[in-house]
Amino acid sequence: MKERIILFILFFSMLSIMNADTLNIISINFNTGFDSHGVSSGLLHFNGTNGFEVYFTDDDSNGGYGGNANGVHISNQNYGNAKVGTSDLVLGAYNNYNGSYNYHSSGIVASFNQGARKVSFDDTDDDGTVKALFAYDQYNNLIGQSPFASRTTVVVDTTMTNGKLIYKVEFDTAGGTAGGSNDGTYFTIDNFYAEAYIEQTATPPGINVPEASTWFMMLFAFAGLAFRKK
């Protein structure tokens, strides 16, 4: 009897763990100098928890300050980098070199494979150029943005998007191909963070998985049978 009670308690606690509100997290300080595949420039890809992923690239602006960037890069070089020359690396757009420095002028875009409820990072710009964090849904529609600011932690979450999940963000003076290498301002970012709800696994089509309450009823039925046999 004691064993049965313990088994029941174990079963109930397992169910409550399965139903717990758990989050997927991506947290990156860029200080290794590489993404999850050992790459340091171009389209960068980082893995978070439970298959939550982020891709970084540029905003495809094509102006006179570095042209159309070839993605992003992890760097300690100058132009818009308050941490220049240190081992505390940052992320900037991978624009053309001007001979000695990278312009870091294009907007920085981060795309997720799962809708995020919050995205934040530090603006590590070395001047007061104000930028905003623009948020997009899975269809690339603008759904909200953070206030314009500089040299601070920027945050966008679902309270700014009418509750819609965030599949892409862009950090820049203007969203899309506006701003970026057209506006003559330079900047970098650091300490990227994103969180998303762990998505429910979909039931495979044609397969009827019983609900938790059904499991309870079945468990009691089996327990009843076990007692009867004794």
Ligand SMILES: [Ca+2]
């Ligand atoms: Ca580009």
Ligand SMILES: [Ca+2]
């Ligand atoms: Ca860093």
Ligand SMILES: [Ca+2]
């Ligand atoms: Ca832009």
Ligand SMILES: [Ca+2]
């Ligand atoms: Ca700047």
